[in-house]
Amino acid sequence: MLDAMEKEGSYHHGDLRAALIAASLQLIEEGGVQALSLRKAAKKAGVSPGAPYHHFASRSALLAAIGVDGFVLLRREMERAREEGTTAAEKMGCCGRAYVRFARTHPAYFRVMFRPELADLHEFPELEAGGSSAFELLVQTVREGQSEGNIPEGDSDAYVLLAWSVTHGLSSLILDGPLGADFDKLDVREDQLADLVVGALSKLFQGAAEAQRRGVQLTEG
Amino acid sequence: MLDAMEKEGSYHHGDLRAALIAASLQLIEEGGVQALSLRKAAKKAGVSPGAPYHHFASRSALLAAIGVDGFVLLRREMERAREEGTTAAEKMGCCGRAYVRFARTHPAYFRVMFRPELADLHEFPELEAGGSSAFELLVQTVREGQSEGNIPEGDSDAYVLLAWSVTHGLSSLILDGPLGADFDKLDVREDQLADLVVGALSKLFQGAAEAQRRGVQLTEG
DNA sequence: CCTCAAATCTGAGCATCGTTCAAATAGCCC
DNA sequence: GGGCTATTTGAACGATGCTCAGATTTGAGG
Numbered sequence: 001m002l003d004a005m006e007k008e009g010s011y012h013h014g015d016l017r018a019a020l021i022a023a024s025l026q027l028i029e030e031g032g033v034q035a036l037s038l039r040k041a042a043k044k045a046g047v048s049p050g051a052p053y054h055h056f057a058s059r060s061a062l063l064a065a066i067g068v069d070g071f072v073l074l075r076r077e078m079e080r081a082r083e084e085g086t087t088a089a090e091k092m093g094c095c096g097r098a099y100v101r102f103a104r105t106h107p108a109y110f111r112v113m114f115r116p117e118l119a120d121l122h123e124f125p126e127l128e129a130g131g132s133s134a135f136e137l138l139v140q141t142v143r144e145g146q147s148e149g150n151i152p153e154g155d156s157d158a159y160v161l162l163a164w165s166v167t168h169g170l171s172s173l174i175l176d177g178p179l180g181a182d183f184d185k186l187d188v189r190e191d192q193l194a195d196l197v198v199g200a201l202s203k204l205f206q207g208a209a210e211a212q213r214r215g216v217q218l219t220e221g
Numbered sequence: 222m223l224d225a226m227e228k229e230g231s232y233h234h235g236d237l238r239a240a241l242i243a244a245s246l247q248l249i250e251e252g253g254v255q256a257l258s259l260r261k262a263a264k265k266a267g268v269s270p271g272a273p274y275h276h277f278a279s280r281s282a283l284l285a286a287i288g289v290d291g292f293v294l295l296r297r298e299m300e301r302a303r304e305e306g307t308t309a310a311e312k313m314g315c316c317g318r319a320y321v322r323f324a325r326t327h328p329a330y331f332r333v334m335f336r337p338e339l340a341d342l343h344e345f346p347e348l349e350a351g352g353s354s355a356f357e358l359l360v361q362t363v364r365e366g367q368s369e370g371n372i373p374e375g376d377s378d379a380y381v382l383l384a385w386s387v388t389h390g391l392s393s394l395i396l397d398g399p400l401g402a403d404f405d406k407l408d409v410r411e412d413q414l415a416d417l418v419v420g421a422l423s424k425l426f427q428g429a430a431e432a433q434r435r436g437v438q439l440t441e442g
Numbered sequence: 443c444c445t446c447a448a449a450t451c452t453g454a455g456c457a458t459c460g461t462t463c464a465a466a467t468a469g470c471c472c
Numbered sequence: 473g474g475g476c477t478a479t480t481t482g483a484a485c486g487a488t489g490c491t492c493a494g495a496t497t498t499g500a501g502g
Binding site for chain 1: 487489
Binding site for chain 2: 197
């Protein structure tokens, strides 16, 4: 599905399916998700307005296919980034930075991946599976960090959710939030935001783990 | 703008502007942002398809107005929640929980507030101002926490961003992410997620502040 | 090589959408 | 009442998602 040459030359168009996805990505990058119409994608692929419906049941199905590709790319980039760290805490930081980098580098994919009104997760189980796949990588890394002592014990689920929320939240704020207009007040450049936030989270994780090791009871509030 | 009775009885319709916003919110809650069309909102308000354009320059402008209302509501609920905490760390936790609660309680508002393709921040400065207003509340609270010793010193900007990213990320994941399908694997109910994640962040903040107080150097990685 | 069914594509058509605009209407100040 | 402005109408335009009957191409089996 990621390979545009999958069926080249075997049908009338070659591989209209891949051509439509490529055209769609280009349209989305030029003018946002709203700028994607099946008719424009069809014209870009040199085909009539009705042709796409032999490859995608609807506009949503096209977007779902793009989202699936996006999750594959994200998972791949996170796995690659993970190998740059030695301790689990480092790996988690690398994953987080890769997540944010992915959002900034592939905004077209990222938006489609997290817009259920464009491609519903229940309607396209492949999309849901893609999301779970990326999620599992974080679960694994946090568990490793706990056994290494870099992440406080207990509440494993909470720390996983915390890590994912941080990276996803920062990505969303950079892409769609008022952060793009506000971050200049913060005396940091946009490309440093991920380092800053993920770094702060790492500090907190390690500091809290150290405190716990010294017998400090971690309480909420 | 929040008051639906603002101009009641003074024009042909009464207050078409407010009626359109009310109708729009209803449509969005029923079928998502995509289910809102100016024509349907107009019909719901008992008015012709062209009438809305005397109150909103475009569909985007209508959505921007809704977003502005949303930011007012969010800011109000965060301020109210803040007063339930005594220390700054507690206040920050309350803000975070209120943020997530707002997203779950008012998904229609929340989505519009963070969809620049629906209502561009540059095009509607009021929207941008609304976002900044909510953001400032977090800045203030984190700064208070640092002077109280509940939040580690230094990197003030990073901790603000961290706190906002966490709350915004969790909200986004609950509303639009694959979390809705995955959280059952985590052995927690959805309404506990905010407590769990915000609580984890609070623990980290306090643990790290305690470690710093005992002379531990907080390093990234 | 020929046949024929299946896959693929065309192009017209339908309903809906955002948006514009001239003309009609209602409210308000003088 | 006169006249001005705000408001509303209803038709119109172009674009969209999607459907469908029919034309075209492909590839496998005789």
